[in-house]
Structures are given as structure tokens and as C-alpha cells.
Amino acid sequence: MPARFDSRFEATLSTLRAQGVPFAIATVVRTVDATSAKPGAKAVVLPDGTIAEGWIGGGCARSAVGKAGAAAIREGRPQFISLRPEELLAAEGVAAGDERHGVRFARNGCPSKGSMDVFVEPVLPQPRLVVFGAGPVAMALCDLAGRFDLHRTLAAPGLTDGAAEHVQDGFALEAGALGQRYVVVATQGKGDEAGLRAALASGADYVAFVGSRRKFATLAERLVASGVPLEDIARVKAPAGLDIHAITPEEIALSILAEITLCRRAGGREVGHD
Incomplete structure (x- = not known):
């Protein structure tokens, strides 16, 4: 992340922690072919699925990551999602929403047809x-x-x-x-x-x-x-x-x-x- 962007990201984390607000951190861990976000990209997800800060791609990725973030916060456990073009999902015999071995699949409808794996970790206030x-x-x-x-x-x-x-x-x-x-x-x-x-x-x-x-x-x-x-x-x-x-x-x-x-x-x- 650029220095200014990184400082905004850290400031958002500090504010949410101070307020006792649960949130999730989504991190891109792998990409294949063309994707707007690259490995290491991060975003902060709020309990309603809103992305409060950071960048993990355009609308094709934000919706799936937002849902995974909300689920991670609600269930109190990490999520691992793999966004892939529909043709690739079909070739591997899975559909959007399926989960295998801890990986939940989502459809990437972007014209770029790239794939992206994202780890989503909840950060919950002390009970x-x-x-x-x-x-x-x-x-x-x-x-x-x-x-x-x-x-x-x-x-x-x-x-x-x-x-x-x-x-x-x-x-x-x-x-x-x-x-x-x-x-x-x-x-x-x-x-x-x-x-x-x-x-x-x-x-x-x-x-x-x-x-x-x-x-x-x-x-x-x-x-x-x-x-x-x-x-x-x-x-x-x-x-x-x-x-x-x-x-x-x-x-x-x-x-x-x-x-x-x-x-x-x-x-x-x-x-x-x-």
C-alpha cells in the first residue's frame, strides 16, 4: 500500500478497535490472470458487509468479499473465498456458494476473467x-x-x-x-x-x-x-x-x-x- 493509503487503513483499524466495533480484514493471497487487486491487497469489512477502507478489487470482488466479511464477523471464524469465472467453476464441478475443504467459491463476473483467493479474518471486541x-x-x-x-x-x-x-x-x-x-x-x-x-x-x-x-x-x-x-x-x-x-x-x-x-x-x- 502507498504510505498515505496505509496510514488511512491503520487509522480506520484504530478507530474501530477504540469504539469496540467488530470488523474483518480481507487479504488477497493469490491471483491468477488479470485482476485489479494483487496479492497483499487488504480491505476492512464492517458487520453489514460494507467495505470501510482498503482495496480488494472492483464491484466484481467487493460484493463477495463483503458477504464473506459479514459471515466471518457473525460466526466468529475466518472465511476463505475463491473468486473464479463461471466457466472455471463449471469445469471444476463447483457452483458459486459451494464450500469444499474450507474454501467457499464465488463467481467473478468481471470481463477480465481472472481468479482471486481472499482470506477474511474477523477482529472481534473482547466479550x-x-x-x-x-x-x-x-x-x-x-x-x-x-x-x-x-x-x-x-x-x-x-x-x-x-x-x-x-x-x-x-x-x-x-x-x-x-x-x-x-x-x-x-x-x-x-x-x-x-x-x-x-x-x-x-x-x-x-x-x-x-x-x-x-x-x-x-x-x-x-x-x-x-x-x-x-x-x-x-x-x-x-x-x-x-x-x-x-x-x-x-x-x-x-x-x-x-x-x-x-x-x-x-x-x-x-x-x-x-
Whole structure:
């Protein structure tokens, strides 16, 4: 890349990282015959498939690369696409959209009839764990989560200290925040309903409640009576965590982090509730 172009590219990456916006970097790794982009060319792809910066070719390539970038971000895994003219795809017995051995094929409709292979790698913000509560389970969960590459927020009314990157007084959360977010309501009798309301309003990928099924059922009735949609209530994992017969706060924390790990590695697919 020319120096000025390279500086714009790096500035775009820095801005997106600072804002916590997920994106993908598409890199041309191989070309055959005439193509407008050459090996080493790069582009930044946003979650909606828009190319924000860089150059990987004209309209023939941008659409396929944009789709691959959006898929990489959505699924949290790299994509490898091979753009080839229709005649070459047919000769090799594949069609646009087919995938073989980790390579997804796309049609290059440009008059140049060139081929191009592109590696698309997602760059995702650090997942965020928000724990509501100040009791033994909340503290054990925040402590253990420090080993799981999670940005931790510990929140409860009047809270001023805790083992987390961010400690918050109260349950208010930003709705629709970018990146993966997991909210665990471990209030254990001290603000259960308020914590659940805030967790559901956050739009988090995972919402769990530390407590018995009976206790959650009582809270759910009150929430529904106050206008909270049933489909929102159905999203809550209660009791929180995988069933490992946990008893101590540390064991309960382990079961919750195991379930969060399962959710993270499911590639956006919903993890079943008990």
C-alpha cells in the first residue's frame, strides 16, 4: 500500500478497535490472470458487509468479499473465498456458494476473467461479562472470569470496589452495545427484580439468574404482569449455569462460566435452556 493509503487503513483499524466495533480484514493471497487487486491487497469489512477502507478489487470482488466479511464477523471464524469465472467453476464441478475443504467459491463476473483467493479474518471486541450483585457467588464469578478473556463489570447499588475491570453503582446498562455481552443476575435477594429488568433491557447475548426455579418463576410472574414480554422471560437461563451439582459459590461460578463458554463457542447459535 502507498504510505498515505496505509496510514488511512491503520487509522480506520484504530478507530474501530477504540469504539469496540467488530470488523474483518480481507487479504488477497493469490491471483491468477488479470485482476485489479494483487496479492497483499487488504480491505476492512464492517458487520453489514460494507467495505470501510482498503482495496480488494472492483464491484466484481467487493460484493463477495463483503458477504464473506459479514459471515466471518457473525460466526466468529475466518472465511476463505475463491473468486473464479463461471466457466472455471463449471469445469471444476463447483457452483458459486459451494464450500469444499474450507474454501467457499464465488463467481467473478468481471470481463477480465481472472481468479482471486481472499482470506477474511474477523477482529472481534473482547466479550463482556456483567455480574449484578455483591454476594459470594457474584464475587467468585468475577474472580474466576479473570482467567477467561472476559472484560468484567461488577454492578450493584452502592458498590464501590470489586475484582473487575469496571465496578458500577447500580444496574443501569447501555442497550444494544456492540460485541458479545453476558449478564448474570447474582443479586441473591438484594434487587433481584431490578437486576432482571436491567439485564433483559440490555439485549445481551446471554442472561442468567442465580437462584431456584421457584424463585425465578415468582419473579417472572411479576415481570410479565408489569408488561415484560414472555419471549424476553424465556431467554433467561434459570438456574444459571450447567448442571454440575454445584454447591459452593466457586462451583456455581464454574458452572456459569462453563455455560458462557458453550454459548461463546456455539458461533451465535442459541444454547438450549433447561
